[in-house]
Amino acid sequence: MAVPQLPVLAIDVGGTKLAAAAVDRAGQLLASDRIPTPRVASADDLFEVLADQCRRVLRAAETDVVAIGVGCGGPMEYPSGRVSTLNIPVWRDFPLRERLVTAFDRPCVVDNDANALALAEQWRGAGRGSTNMLGMVVSTGVGGGIILEGHLLHGFGGNAGHIGHIVAWPDGPPCRCGARGCIEGVASGSGLARRLTAAVAEGAETRLVPGATAAEIAVAARQGDHLAAELFRTAGECVGRGIASAWSL
Numbered sequence: 518m519a520v521p522q523l524p525v526l527a528i529d530v531g532g533t534k535l536a537a538a539a540v541d542r543a544g545q546l547l548a549s550d551r552i553p554t555p556r557v558a559s560a561d562d563l564f565e566v567l568a569d570q571c572r573r574v575l576r577a578a579e580t581d582v583v584a585i586g587v588g589c590g591g592p593m594e595y596p597s598g599r600v601s602t603l604n605i606p607v608w609r610d611f612p613l614r615e616r617l618v619t620a621f622d623r624p625c626v627v628d629n630d631a632n633a634l635a636l637a638e639q640w641r642g643a644g645r646g647s648t649n650m651l652g653m654v655v656s657t658g659v660g661g662g663i664i665l666e667g668h669l670l671h672g673f674g675g676n677a678g679h680i681g682h683i684v685a686w687p688d689g690p691p692c693r694c695g696a697r698g699c700i701e702g703v704a705s706g707s708g709l710a711r712r713l714t715a716a717v718a719e720g721a722e723t724r725l726v727p728g729a730t731a732a733e734i735a736v737a738a739r740q741g742d743h744l745a746a747e748l749f750r751t752a753g754e755c756v757g758r759g760i761a762s763a764w765s766l
């Protein structure tokens with residue numbers, strides 16, 4: 518039987534935004550929509566916002582879809598698709614995959630957003646033509662996905678490739694996972710902001726104030742603020758150590 522050439526519905530669920538698109542087999546977006554993740558009272562309310570967004574996209578694309586693929590902020594379980602996205606407090610152990618299958622009557626895969634990024638980079642981005650690669654996100658958090666011999670690695674519970682919690686700085690700053698010196702604790706946006714606040718509390722000289730964002734720290738670093746530059750220097754060093762360690766592995 519020929520593989521149907523219908524598009525798929527792609528969804529990105531994060532603590533800051535919800536994005537959905539109808540995507541054809543060549544990777545072109547036929548229609549897309551992006552909204553800030555609303556603060557709502559219940560798990561069902563948030564699901565309804567997401568489902569409405571998906572229906573809007575399908576109407577705009579004037580097409581049916583053959584399947585649904587979701588990249589979602591962790592923690593989550595693969596392949597069950599139960600999600601507990603850190604920055605979405607109303608979803609704890611929420612059966613996102615099951616709910617989408619019921620609402621749209623299509624097969625659905627829910628995976629970690631960093632795994633989705635790795636697959637996307639291999640399909641359409643920097644990893645085209647690679648059968649062995651690491652895809653890495655350095656953002657609010659630090660995540661990654663590993664493609665080995667052409668296959669995305671999932672490992673236990675779908676958590677393979679979680680490079681953000683490799684220790685790159687022994688006895689370095691604390692990470693939200695409980696360890697010290699993880700790449701995420703040193704180099705993520707939230708990690709940079711926490712390190713700045715801690716350094717100011719210890720009397721470090723800077724023109725930044727506690728609570729400054731990573732974007733503000735970056736501006737100050739470019740303008741010659743020594744503390745800001747040092748925070749980014751060590752962040753870069755730790756990202757580099759993490760990549761080098763992962764490459765050897």
Ligand SMILES: [Zn+2]
Binds near residue numbers: 681
């Ligand atoms: Zn960590």
